[in-house]
Amino acid sequence: MNTFELKTKVIFGREALQYLQNLVQKKIFIVTDPYMVKSGMIDSITKYLAEGSFQIFSDIVPDPPMELVVKGVGEVIAYQPDAMVAVGGGSAIDSAKAIMHFSREIGELEKMQFIAVPTTSGTGSEVTSFAVITDKQKGVKYPLVSDVLIPDVALLEPELVKTVPPAIVADTGMDVLTHALEAYVSTKATDFSDALAEKAVALVFQYLLRSYESSEDMEAKEKMHNASCLAGISFNLASLGLNHAIAHNIGGKLHVPHGRTNAILLPHVIEFNSNITGFTPKDYSEAAIKYAKIAKLIGVTGSTVRLSVKNLINEITKLMQRMKMPTKLTECKISTEDILKEKKSIAEGALKDACILTNPRVAGISDVSEIIHKIS
Numbered sequence: 001m002n003t004f005e006l007k008t009k010v011i012f013g014r015e016a017l018q019y020l021q022n023l024v025q026k027k028i029f030i031v032t033d034p035y036m037v038k039s040g041m042i043d044s045i046t047k048y049l050a051e052g053s054f055q056i057f058s059d060i061v062p063d064p065p066m067e068l069v070v071k072g073v074g075e076v077i078a079y080q081p082d083a084m085v086a087v088g089g090g091s092a093i094d095s096a097k098a099i100m101h102f103s104r105e106i107g108e109l110e111k112m113q114f115i116a117v118p119t120t121s122g123t124g125s126e127v128t129s130f131a132v133i134t135d136k137q138k139g140v141k142y143p144l145v146s147d148v149l150i151p152d153v154a155l156l157e158p159e160l161v162k163t164v165p166p167a168i169v170a171d172t173g174m175d176v177l178t179h180a181l182e183a184y185v186s187t188k189a190t191d192f193s194d195a196l197a198e199k200a201v202a203l204v205f206q207y208l209l210r211s212y213e214s215s216e217d218m219e220a221k222e223k224m225h226n227a228s229c230l231a232g233i234s235f236n237l238a239s240l241g242l243n244h245a246i247a248h249n250i251g252g253k254l255h256v257p258h259g260r261t262n263a264i265l266l267p268h269v270i271e272f273n274s275n276i277t278g279f280t281p282k283d284y285s286e287a288a289i290k291y292a293k294i295a296k297l298i299g300v301t302g303s304t305v306r307l308s309v310k311n312l313i314n315e316i317t318k319l320m321q322r323m324k325m326p327t328k329l330t331e332c333k334i335s336t337e338d339i340l341k342e343k344k345s346i347a348e349g350a351l352k353d354a355c356i357l358t359n360p361r362v363a364g365i366s367d368v369s370e371i372i373h374k375i376s
Contacts (some may be wrong), residue, residue, distance in 0.1 A: 004192045006233065007147070008116075008127045012156035012226060014218075017117070019155055020048035026082035028054040031072065031096035033061070033088050036119070044160065045087055045117065055079050057099075060088060063134040063251065064095040072099035081349040084096045085115045087149070089172070090123030090258070097149040101137035104148075116151040117158045121211070121224040122172025122259055124179055124232020126154035134252060143248065143354050150236075156229055158222040166212050171259030172325035173208040173224060176200060177316070178243055178262040180232035184294065184359040185273060185287040186238040196234035198297060202228035205298045205319070212323050241359035242350070243269040246368060249349035253342040256332045263325055264332075267369050268311045271360050275307045281305075287360040328376055346372060 011019050028049055031087055034041045037058045046054060057072055076084070076099060084103075086096030091153075093116050100114050125131070131144040159349035164172075180200040183193050203223050208222035247261040256264075274288035284292075284305045293309035297303045300311040317327070326332050349366040350356060356363065 001193075002190050004190070004237065005180060006127075007150045007277075008152065008154050010127065010156065010229060011155045012229070013222065014158060017044060018071065018156045019043065019083070019153065020115075023083055023085075024048065024050050024053070026053065027079065028085045029076050029079055029081035029093060030054055030074045031060065031084060031086045031088075031099060032056065032058050033092050034058050036087055036092075039042040041119070042087065044157075045306070047087065055081070058089050060092045061090050063136075063255070064091050064098075065134050065136045066254055068095060069098040069102065069133060072096075073102045073106065076100075076103040076109070080109070080111060082105070082179040083113035083115060087117045087119060088127050088229070089118065089120040089370075090132070091264055093118065093123065093125040093151075094133065097125070097131040097151075098133055098144065101148055106250070113153070114151045115153040115155065117155045117157065117160070117341060118225070118228070120164055120168065120172045121156035121161050121221070122175040124176070124228050124230075124233040124235065126151055126156070126283070127229055127232045128236040130236070132248065138252075146352060156225045156347040158218055158225050158307075160214055161221050161225055166323070169212045169224075170286070170320075170325050171257050173204060173211065173229070173259075173262070173323075174263035174320065174325070175259035176224070176228045176231045177204045177208075178259075179235045179240070179295065180204070180227075181266070181270070181291075182243055182355075183231065183235040183238040183360075184243040185290050185360045186235075186241060187360055188358050189238045193234045196230045200227045200231035201294055202297055203230070205315070209322055222266060226266060239314070240355040240360040241269070241373075242356055242361075242363050242368075245356040246346065246357070246371065247345040248355070250329070250372075252349070253346055254328065254329065254334050254338060255336065260325065260332065262376050263320055264327060264329065265371065267316055268374050270309065270313055270316075270365065272300065272363070272371060273359065275361055276306050276309065279304070279306065285360070297321070327375075336376060343372050
């Protein structure tokens with residue numbers, strides 16, 4: 001038996017931020033990063049709130065550590081807000097999720113509303129039960145998974161992603177594609193998660209390059225913001241796989257941006273998961289057949305499943321090349337020596353990562369090591 005439900009109210013499109021007017025009579029705790037404050041972008045949030053009715057916690061950093069969460073919890077409990085508003089990319093929203101959860105439990109703030117406002121089109125964190133917190137001493141990223149982490153409201157305002165630099169548009173957009181494709185071939189995939197993943201993939205191939213090429217293409221910005229959310233809902237239902245399991249550990253050890261790491265891995269993980277051993281239908285895995293369906297969806301189908309999967313991989317690689325993305329870790333200013341030094345621990349960590357449990361093909365240490373070798 002399966003269930004399908006959405007906890008999060010999603011408000012999308014231009015002027016979505018007007019929803020914040022509902023908070024004008026409440027105390028608000030805002031979680032964001034220093035750039036949002038220094039650039040003045042946070043004013044797009046606070047202009048809807050009454051003066052003196054909010055407190056801003058802007059200490060968020062990439063790969064948020066547990067120490068940051070502890071500090072945030074202390075400030076929330078001291079302030080006693082009616083609502084928490086997370087504004088930013090995955091790091092800000094993930095941090096806010098952890099801060100919100102522990103504040104509700106420790107500070108007896110069970111009724112505190114949680115609103116997520118993404119400023120990048122990538123993580124889908126505004127609708128998921130996932131958060132990633134880093135242990136900096138061990139160099140490991142820990143995925144937290146619990147329905148209590150899901151925001152109550154998500155505000156998808158395309159104006160907030162208008163000024164995102166092209167390189168970040170590429171990284172986050174490829175993260176969306178990875179989310180959708182991993183959810184699509186997950187062992188927990190259903191008709192419902194598949195429908196959301198298919199739409200997200202279609203939107204990515206139609207609008208990501210446009211969003212990368214022009215900051216003024218608001219249709220592309222809005223569609224990629226929607227795609228990110230749809231992919232988030234899909235993988236929240238079906239979970240992820242080997243791609244993210246490896247990426248979490250590469251990020252923790254080598255500090256390559258998450259979306260970029262996912263993109264570098266994606267062609268190789270698709271090839272591994274497809275596991276095509278011959279040329280007849282009996283040689284095609286279920287994952288390969290589903291990848292072939294995606295190839296057909298985006299218009300690059302082949303005469304066989306094998307060719308369709310190959311065409312899908314080629315189309316992903318072509319998209320990355322057009323966005324000037326690296327295809328190897330060494331192109332991310334990571335030395336071969338550092339990769340070799342961390343290779344074993346990355347592989348071992350990937351096999352312990354929760355995301356690997358729903359990968360369509362079981363991977364061993366040698367399989368992961370081989371993938372790392374291919375992207376080095």
